[in-house]
Amino acid sequence: MIRIDQYWLAAEPIDMRSGMESVLAKVVSVFGQAQAHHAYLFTNRRATRIKVLVADGFGLWLASRRLHEGQFVWAEQAQGLGLGLTASQIDALILGLPWKRVSKPVVVGVA
Helix, strand or coil, X not given: CCCCCEEEEXXXXXXXXXXXXXXXXXXXXXXXXXXXXXXXXXXXXXXXXXXXXXXXXXXXXXXEEECCCCCCCCCCHHHCCEEEECHHHHHHHHCCXXXXXXXXXXXXXXX
8 A cells, every 4th residue: 555644635626637747736836745655635626526646755646536426525715725634534535424523533541
C-alpha cells in the first residue's frame, strides 16, 4: 500500500475530465506544492465523483471514485481553499458518509 501521512480536501470543485497534469496544477495552486505521502481530494460540482492525487515520494497516483446514488459530503467553500482530514474522516467521506461528524481519535488511558 501507499503510505499516506496527511489527507487534504479541496473546497472548490474541478472538472472530472482533468488528467494528471491538470490535477497536479490545481494541487499546486491550492496547496502550494504536492508533498510526498500526502493525498489531495477533489470533487465535481454535483459531488457525485471524487479524484484523489497521491504523491508517494517517487511519483504521482491519480484515482477516481463515483457514487451511483447520492452525493459525497464535501466542505463548503466558506471553510477555505483546503482542509486537512484524519484517516477516519477520509474513510467516512469515501463511503459517502457525513465525515464532519467523525472527530479526531481520542486516546483513552488504561489504569
